[in-house]
Amino acid sequence: MKILKFGGSSVANQANIKKVFEIIQKSQSEGDIAVVFSAFGGVTEVLLNSAAAAKNGDKSYVQDIKILEDRHIELVRQLFPINLQSPVLTYVKVRFNELEDLFHGIFLIKECSPRTLDYVASFGERLSAFVLAEALKVEGFNSKYLDAREVVRTNDRFGNAKVDFPATNDLILDYFHNNSTIQIITGFIGSTSKGETTTLGRSGSDYTASIFASALHAESLEIWTDVSGVMTSDPRLVYTAFTIPQLSYSEAMELSHFGAKVIFPSTMMPAMKKGIPIYIKNTFEPSNPGTLINGDAPSGKLIKGISSMSDISLLNIQGAGILDVIDVNRRIFSALSSVNINVILISQASSEQITCLAIKSFEVTLAKEAIEKEFFHEIRNGEIDVVHVISDLAIVAVVGENMKQNPGASGRMFQALGRNNVNVYAIAQGSSELNISAVVSKSDLQKALNALHEAFFLSDNKVLHVFLVGVGLIGQALIKMIANQQQKLQKENLLDIQIHGIANSRYMAFNEDGFDLKNCPLPEAAEGAKEMDLDKFISQMESMNFSNSVFVDCTASQDVADFYERILEAKVAIVTPNKKANSSSLEKYKNLKKLAGKRSVKFLYETNVAAGLPVINTLQDLMLSGDKVIKIEAVLSGSMNYIFSELEKGAPFSEVVKLAKEKGYTEPDPRDDLSGMDVARKILILGREAEQDLHFEDISIQSMVPEDCVEAGSVDEFFHKLMGHDGEFANLLAEAAERGEKLRFMATLENGKAKVGLKSLDNSHPFSTLKGSDNMILFTTERYHDFPMIIRGPGAGADVTAAGVFADVIRLGNYTRS
Ligand SMILES: NC(=O)c1ccc[n+]([C@@H]2O[C@H](COP(=O)([O-])OP(=O)(O)OC[C@H]3O[C@@H](n4cnc5c(N)ncnc54)[C@H](O)[C@@H]3O)[C@@H](O)[C@H]2O)c1
Ligand SMILES: N[C@@H](CCO)C(=O)O
Ligand code: NA
Structure with missing residues (x-):
């Protein structure tokens, strides 16, 4: 025998009911079944609200009940052929007549006791189970309506009645004895020995199903709902959450306590005591295996799920006078229980000086008052401090039996939280090792959940x-x-890169699931695009609060660079080809590096110098391994090298500069290259990376921008003016050629001073051989003394630069791996 239970949403309308019937059809073809139904979706709520309205003298209940009746009648019309509707419609109408009388009574006497309320509520399941039992008959099933009040015996605690199991089990067994029809059972309700209607409390229909499963020693209990089982975390907060295939009973209870409200712990009890497996299945996706909850030993992953609870406050009770902690704690808890406050988490360090409690925030004032009243004298005498409250907190908990006797779970948990800048306020883990809970700031909740989810489930x-x-x-x-x-990165490097925010100087757009990169829109064309506001962009990034966030700055903007401190403070890594930050004041450069170190977050900028060529990393390795830089000689501008090497082919200067821009070698404004500024920034950065306290003033720069071009308002105007100087540049070139030399724009750094400018080099000089966008860097160091270390290759252009930025991003993935 299998027990199937269908919740309200599964039977909310005709289309859903059709799905339910298909599931029943399939199950009954495999063996004996009995089915428990909740009321049709939303019905119980209307019944209870209407009772409250009637009690308050509010006549709106009349209309609401009428709507409810119409809904039931409509369903009957949909589920039954005309000639078979009449007896079912009669049943429905009689029930609603009774309800009308009942509500009228409540309305008149303005009173609705828990006993009456239970009776009112019972109509929901009595209607649904009856209608569905009859509809199943029409579909050819041998079904029979069973009003659970006949067999589920309870005490008279109305609203949350306790089941008398010995009596109930006997009655159920008796009833099912020799009964070969499919029983269609009302969930949620029972009756006292005097025949009064009772209800079984929260998730009562699940409980009913569990009671029948237990009494009948069912082979399994299937709870059919609108989600595919218990998920690893709240899918609204953790987009990568997935269904947990199997849970032990204790794990299911722990998870449902904090957040995963798929199954209510107490409803599992009867089935659990008999070791009956419980399946949580999705009516709307029946092929999904859902979650199996049973008594099996834990296996697989270290944890099964991560749950959470928000709106938590912490109360700290401390003071030098807490000596006899045993009694202090007794008094704290009895003070709280006297005002009915539930303590969610307790933490007390072995110094026994502080007791720390987590409770729901809405109870915090009451709790503080109750404790301070209890310790009135001690507080007055200064033995105990006033109760210290921290609010706006949340609890995250990792749950799984596998953690037991298995070192590493707490390590992984707190490493993931720490690495993502999530501060932990309090911690609790019992010796069952089933649950480790941490109290964090509410604003960190989503990030914390995602970080933990990644660390435990997606660590691959x-x-x-x-x-x-x-x-x-x-x-x-x-x-x-x-x-x-x-795809390749996902498969081979186990790295998933998602882009959640994009912006240019005009527009910005976000996508929580990550943009579809194959069809990634420009910011202005993205759904929900907004006017760009850097401050808002960063706030949005902070509030999306992903673990392992990376800010990639592909602008040449100082404004963007000015936000780096804030970004690093938020523990978001930075990858950038933008040189503005590292080439501003020495203090800022040093501060950014220090900050990145302090927040344990990476700040990577390989493409600041020579695009994708491994210059910065190489230099950093040299320094880390104890080398010392004596001299740097370099061609550091891809565009300038292109311009002066192309010039040799005879084209006019202005044209070659234009070509360099078209090829993507220049800065957004080519004057940044021609003026030597771009190269100056690069040599400045190299010097600083070589651990020299270099300032911009230490660089002498020879600009190649003719005077009148400096003032040109736009890049177009600049090009126009530049044409007037083609002759001068042609002359320069001719003079050099006469000497048998070549013109190269280079930078040198020696003895704490740097020089940037155009040099005429003889043909044997290594730089003379450079072509196109080539860069070349010669490091003379203590180790590379007789012959310098040389790095050479294309140093500008979209692909080689993007590839360098990409490599830094991938590097981040490797750094952040747990
Ligand atoms: N082109 C190369 O070969 C090369 C090589 C290495 C490094 N870089 C660096 O790469 C960076 C980008 O160069 P590019 O050629 O892609 O420039 P680009 O002009 O093509 O693109 C710059 C982008 O930044 C946006 N932007 C500018 N200011 C902004 C602001 N304040 N807020 C938001 N967005 C802003 C612009 O709208 C544009 O989308 C520069 O720092 C450059 O020095 C370029
Ligand atoms: N505009 C630069 C590329 C960015 O560093 C160059 O020409 O080298
Ligand atoms: Na580089």
């Missing part, structure tokens, strides 16, 4: 949540690259 796959500002040349190339590599 690390997710990086990217927020990209600057969707220009480099930004767009980066998105394309990530899209192309996404």
Whole structure:
């Protein structure tokens, strides 16, 4: 025998009922079944609200009950052919006549006792189970309506009646003896030995099903609802949450206590005592195996799920005078119980100086008063401090029997929280090792859940949540690259990169699930695009609160760089080709590095110098391994090298500069390259990476921008003016050629001073061979002394730069792996 129970949403309308009948059909073809139904979706609520209205003299109940009756009649019309409707309609009408009388009575005497309320509520299940039992008959099932009041015996605690199991079990067994029909049972209700109607409290229909399963020694109990089982975490907060295939009874109870309200612990009891497996299944997705809850030993993952509870406050009771803690705790708890306050979590360190309690926030004032009243004298004498309250908190808990005697669970939990900047206010774990709970700030809840979910369930796959500002040349190339590599990274590198925010200087847009990168829109074309506001962009990123967030800055903007401190403070990593931050004041540069270290978050900028060429990383490795830089000589501008090497082919200067821009080698404003500013920034950054306290004033810069071009308002105007100088540049080139030399724009750093400018080099110089957007860096160091270390290759362009940014992002994925 199997017991199937269908909740209200499963039978809310004709279409859903059809699905339920299919499930019943399939089950009964496999063996004996009995079915428990809740009231049709939403009916109980209307009944109870109407009773309250009638009691308060509010006549609106008349209309509401009429609507409810019409709904039942309509369902009958839909479920039955015309010639078979009449007896069922009669049943429904008689019930509603009774209800009318009942409500009228309540309305007149303005009183509705718990006993009356239970009777009112019973109509919901009596109507649904009767109608459905008859409808099943029409479908050819051998079904029979069973009013559970006939067999479920309870005491007279109306509203939450206690079941008399010996009597109930006998009555059920008796009833089912020699009864080969499919029993269609009313959930939720029972009766006292005097025949008074009672209800079984919260999730009462599940309880009914569990009672029948237990009495009949059923092979299984199936709870059919509108979700596919118990999930690893609240799917509204954790998008990657998934159904837990199997839970032990204790795990299911722990999880449902905190948040996962799929099954109510006490309703499991009767089935659990007999070791009957409980399946949580989805009526709307019957092929999904759902969750099996049984007595099996734990297996598989370290934990089964992560639950949470928000709106929590902590109360700290402390003071030098707490010596006899045993009695203090007794008094705290009796003070709280005297005002009916439920304590959710307790923590007391072994110093026995502080007792810390978590309770629901709405009870905090009452709780504080009750405790302070209890300790009035001690507080007055200064032996105990006034109760210290911290509010706006939440509890996250990892749950699983596998944690028992299995070191590492708490380590992983707190590492994940710490790495994601989630402060822990209090901790509790009992010796059952079934649940580790941590109290965190409510605003950190979603991040905490996601971090834990990732650490325990997706630790094989690390997710990086990217927020990209600057969707220009480099930004767009980066998105394309990530899209192309996404699958490979997921499979081979176990890394998942999602982009949740995109912005350019005009628009910004967000996507909680991550943009579809293969068809990623520009910010202005994205759904819900808003006008760009950097402060709001960052606030939104903070409030989305993902673990492992990365801010990628693909702008050349100082304004964006000015937000780096705030971003790092929020424990969000930064990856950027933008040189503005590292080339501003030395103090700012140092501060950013320090901050990143302090917050244990990465700040990566390999593409600040020579695009994707491994310059910064190499230099950092040299320094970490104890080398010392003596001299740097370099060609650091891809565009300038392109311009001066192309010039040799005879094209006019202004045209070559334009080409360099078209090829994506220049800065958004090419004057940043021609002026030497871009190179100056790079040599400044290299010097700083070489641990030299270099300031911008330590660099002498030779600009290649003609005077009148400096003032040009727009880039177009600049190009126009530049044409007037083509002759000068042609002359420069000719003079160099005469000397048998080549022009290269280079930078040197030696003895704490840097020089940036155009050099005429003889043909044997290594820089003379550079072509196109090539960069070349020579490091003369204590170790690389006789011959310098040389790095050479294309140092500008969308692809090589985006690839460098991408490599930094991937590197982050490796750093953050647990
Ligand atoms: N082009 C290269 O070869 C290369 C190589 C290495 C580094 N870089 C660096 O890459 C960065 C981007 O270069 P690009 O060629 O993609 O430039 P781009 O002009 O094509 O794109 C810049 C983007 O940033 C946006 N932006 C500018 N200011 C902004 C602000 N305040 N807020 C939001 N968005 C803003 C713009 O709207 C645009 O989408 C620059 O810092 C550049 O120095 C470029
Ligand atoms: N505009 C730069 C590329 C960005 O660093 C160059 O020409 O090298
Ligand atoms: Na680089």
